[in-house]
Amino acid sequence: MGAKLRETRRRIRGVQSTMKITRAMELIATSRIVKAQQRVVAARPYAERIQQALKELAGISEAKSQFPLLQAREQTRTVGVLVITSDRGLAGGYNSSVIRVAERIIREAQRNGQGYRLHIVGKKGVSYFRFRGYDIASSVQGVSDTPRYEDAEAVGRRLIDEFSAGESDQVLVAYTNFRSAGSQRALSTQVLPIVKEDVELEPGTIPPLYEFEPEPAAILELLLPRYVITIVYAAMLESSASEHAARRRAMKTATENAQELLGDLTRVANLARQSEITTEIMDIVGGAEALRKQAQKASV
Amino acid sequence: MPFTVQVVTPDREVSVCDDAKLLIAKGIEGDIGIMAGHAPVLIALSVGPLTLVREGDVRQTMVVDGGFLQMNGETAIVLAEYVILPQEIDIEATRAEITELERRIAADGEAVEEKSRLARAKAIEAVHGIERM
Numbered sequence: 001m002g003a004k005l006r007e008t009r010r011r012i013r014g015v016q017s018t019m020k021i022t023r024a025m026e027l028i029a030t031s032r033i034v035k036a037q038q039r040v041v042a043a044r045p046y047a048e049r050i051q052q053a054l055k056e057l058a059g060i061s062e063a064k065s066q067f068p069l070l071q072a073r074e075q076t077r078t079v080g081v082l083v084i085t086s087d088r089g090l091a092g093g094y095n096s097s098v099i100r101v102a103e104r105i106i107r108e109a110q111r112n113g114q115g116y117r118l119h120i121v122g123k124k125g126v127s128y129f130r131f132r133g134y135d136i137a138s139s140v141q142g143v144s145d146t147p148r149y150e151d152a153e154a155v156g157r158r159l160i161d162e163f164s165a166g167e168s169d170q171v172l173v174a175y176t177n178f179r180s181a182g183s184q185r186a187l188s189t190q191v192l193p194i195v196k197e198d199v200e201l202e203p204g205t206i207p208p209l210y211e212f213e214p215e216p217a218a219i220l221e222l223l224l225p226r227y228v229i230t231i232v233y234a235a236m237l238e239s240s241a242s243e244h245a246a247r248r249r250a251m252k253t254a255t256e257n258a259q260e261l262l263g264d265l266t267r268v269a270n271l272a273r274q275s276e277i278t279t280e281i282m283d284i285v286g287g288a289e290a291l292r293k294q295a296q297k298a299s300v
Numbered sequence: 301m302p303f304t305v306q307v308v309t310p311d312r313e314v315s316v317c318d319d320a321k322l323l324i325a326k327g328i329e330g331d332i333g334i335m336a337g338h339a340p341v342l343i344a345l346s347v348g349p350l351t352l353v354r355e356g357d358v359r360q361t362m363v364v365d366g367g368f369l370q371m372n373g374e375t376a377i378v379l380a381e382y383v384i385l386p387q388e389i390d391i392e393a394t395r396a397e398i399t400e401l402e403r404r405i406a407a408d409g410e411a412v413e414e415k416s417r418l419a420r421a422k423a424i425e426a427v428h429g430i431e432r433m
Contacts, residue, residue, distance in 0.1 A: 210342045213342075
C-alpha cells in the first residue's frame with residue numbers, strides 16, 4: 001500500500017473516532033436539555049407564588065421603605081455582578097457571550113467611577129476573569145450543570161449580605177436566558193434592590209384580606225430574601241438549560257463538519273487507491289508487452 | 301367539608317390530597333390548626349412537622365422548612381423551601397445524616413448551613429417516631 005493511501009486512511013480513522021465522540025456528546029446534551037427545561041418549569045410555581053404573596057403584602061404594609069432590600073440607593077458606589085457560566089467547555093459561544101455581558105457591566109461601572117464586586121458561578125468564568133486580573137469576590141464551581149436550590153440559596157444569601165452591609169449598592173446578574181432549545185440569549189437583570197414594579201400590585205387591584213401571622217412586616221422580612229433567591233435560582237436553571245442547548249448545537253456542527261471531512265478524505269483515499277492500481281496495471285502491462293516483444297524477436 | 305392541600309417548593313408542585321379535614325402546622329408564633337372554610341391566612345412556619353388529618357381520620361405528617369402556609373377557603377398551600385413528604389422519609393439515611401452533621405458542627409461551631417440541616421433532620425426523625433405510634 002502506498003504512503004499516501006495509508007496516511008489518508010489513518011486520518012479517516014481519526015476523524016471517525018472524533019465524530020463518534022461529538023455525536024455522543026450531542027445526544028447526551030439533547031437529553032439533558034429536556035431535563036434542564038423541566039427544572040426551569042418546575043421552579044416557576046414557587047417563584048410565582050412568592051412573588052404574588054409579596055405583591056399582596058406590599059400593598060398592605062405601608063412602611064415598605066423600611067426594607068433595605070426594596071430601597072434604591074441614592075448613589076451607587078459599587079456594583080455587584082453575578083455571572084453564571086459553565087464548568088465545561090465545548091459549548092460554542094455560550095460562555096463568551098455571558099462573559100461579554102458581565103464585562104460590559106464592569107466596564108460601565110468603572111467608567112462611572114464605581115467599584116465592582118464580581119461573583120462567579122462556573123469554572124469557565126473563574127478562569128477567564130482570573131486570567132485577566134479581575135478582582136473576584138466569590139466563586140462557586142461544580143454546580144452549573146444541574147443547579148440545586150441550596151446552591152442558589154448560598155449564592156443569593158451572599159449577595160443579600162453584601163448588599164445589606166453596604167458593600168454593594170446595586171446587584172446585577174448576567175446569565176443566559178433560555179427561550180427555546182433553538183434560541184438562548186445572554187443578558188443581565190437587576191437582583192438588588194428588588195425592582196419595585198415586580199412586587200407591586202397592578203393599580204386598581206384590591207389585595208385579598210389575609211390574616212397574617214406574624215404581622216405583615218415580619219412576613220415581608222422573610223419573603224424578600226426568598227424572592228431574591230428565586231431570581232438567582234431561575235437564572236441558574238435557565239443558564240443550565242442554555243448550556244446544554246448550546247453544547248448540543250456546537251456538537252451537532254462538529255459532527256456535521258466531521259462528516260463532510262470524512263467525505264473529502266474518502267475521495268482522496270479512493271483517488272490514491274485508483275492511481276496505485278493504475279500504476280500496478282501499467283507495470284504488469286509494460287512487463288507483458290516486453291515479454292511479448294521478446295518472444296516475437298525470438299520467433300523471427 | 302374537605303379541602304385541598306398543595307405543596308409548592310422550588311423543585312416541584314405536589315397535590316398532597318383533596319380530602320383534608322384538619323391541618324396542624326407549626327407557625328413561628330405557635331401551633332395553628334386549620335379546617336375548611338378558615339379565613340384567608342398567611343402564616344410563616346418554622347422548621348417542623350405539618351400534620352394533616354384526612355377523611356376517615358387518616359393522619360399524615362410531613363416536614364417543612366422555611367415555609368409559609370397560605371389558606372384561602374378550599375385550598376391550603378404550603379409554600380416552602382424544603383418539604384419532605386411522609387412517603388419520602390428514609391429514617392436510616394436521616395439518622396446517618398444527623399450523626400454526620402453533629403460531628404461537623406462539633407468540629408466547627410459556626411457551620412450555619414449544617415445547623416439548619418440538622419434541625420431539619422431532627423424534625424424528620426421526630427416525625428418518624430410519631431408516624432409509628
